[in-house]
Amino acid sequence: MIIHYITIIKPKIIFGNILSIIGGFFMASKESINYNLLTNTIIGVSLIIASNCVINNIIDRNIDALMERTKHRTLAKKLITLQNAGIYAIILLIVGYIILFYTTNLKVIYLTIISSIIYVGMYSLLTKKQSMHSTLIGSIAGATPPVIGYCAVTNNIDVGALILSIILISWQIPHFYSLAISRIKDYKTASIPIFPLKKGIKSTKRHMIFYITTFMINIIILTFNQYMSYIFLLGMEVISGIWLYVTFLGDSKTKNNNHYVTNWANKIFAMSIIIIILFNVGIVIDTTILQQT
Numbered sequence: 001m002i003i004h005y006i007t008i009i010k011p012k013i014i015f016g017n018i019l020s021i022i023g024g025f026f027m028a029s030k031e032s033i034n035y036n037l038l039t040n041t042i043i044g045v046s047l048i049i050a051s052n053c054v055i056n057n058i059i060d061r062n063i064d065a066l067m068e069r070t071k072h073r074t075l076a077k078k079l080i081t082l083q084n085a086g087i088y089a090i091i092l093l094i095v096g097y098i099i100l101f102y103t104t105n106l107k108v109i110y111l112t113i114i115s116s117i118i119y120v121g122m123y124s125l126l127t128k129k130q131s132m133h134s135t136l137i138g139s140i141a142g143a144t145p146p147v148i149g150y151c152a153v154t155n156n157i158d159v160g161a162l163i164l165s166i167i168l169i170s171w172q173i174p175h176f177y178s179l180a181i182s183r184i185k186d187y188k189t190a191s192i193p194i195f196p197l198k199k200g201i202k203s204t205k206r207h208m209i210f211y212i213t214t215f216m217i218n219i220i221i222l223t224f225n226q227y228m229s230y231i232f233l234l235g236m237e238v239i240s241g242i243w244l245y246v247t248f249l250g251d252s253k254t255k256n257n258n259h260y261v262t263n264w265a266n267k268i269f270a271m272s273i274i275i276i277i278l279f280n281v282g283i284v285i286d287t288t289i290l291q292q293t
Helices: 002-007 011-029 035-059 082-103 106-127 134-142 144-154 159-182 184-189 195-199 201-224 230-253 258-288
Strands: none
Touching: 011 035, 011 144, 011 159, 011 258, 035 082, 035 106, 035 144, 082 106, 106 134, 106 144, 134 144, 134 159, 144 159, 159 184, 159 195, 159 201, 159 258, 184 195, 195 201, 201 230, 230 258
16 A cells, blocks of 8 residues: 555656756855755655645546556555545645745745646646647746756856756657657547647657757856856766757658667667766766865
8 A cells, every 4th residue: 555655646757856966066066965855855855745746647537547647546446545645745735835935935835836736736737738849848847956956056046057957848849749649549549639649750759859969058058157167067068969869860861760769768768867977966966076176
């Protein structure tokens, strides 16, 4: 029974968001790290994200049951009741906000509220089943964790916070589009109007190339604004350039070969995960070691 309450909060999503919080926190802190504040921010925000994920599972339980990738989720298989899931979500939310209220600042709380409204309300309830642009809406919510980590330190939404949010939005689009391409039959079965399904693979890949390029440009801007070192810039541009190259290669070679398209999309998806991990780990190394030498 306990495992069902763990899987319903989507631990992989929480782990990814924790990495982003840490990245934003270290970028703002430089060499002076308040580890108590970092820990409280991570715990509080993670509980709120967990609550949002439970609510998302409640909303999506019927379409999850139709999709191969999600048909084994807790609520899709009715392994716990909707009432218990709802109570669980409320408890997670309340505890998360109590922690943030007593240990962080109001900007952090405002950002988590805005993120929750966008993810649960605008994405899960309003646009996911209606609009091919739902991924873009969801990416705005997904871009808030590094900004939250940043604002926990600075108590200010400045240029650095805005650049971080653009970087995360730009990363999420190719990340989720590649997943959507590899699972396009699932989305068709569930009647979810994702961008690749509505506009086709070729148009989707052009958008992916655009967003990866935007990702790379904003890392340059981040460095030129003296938030990161040129060593960080060089490393990120090299690996992002490989990501862009593989994406572009698929755009030039892919025709009607479904097997090739799926393999290509899986490769892009895997690379996106590696890149976002390296991005956040790179921030920690750069701010604590490279910039101090």
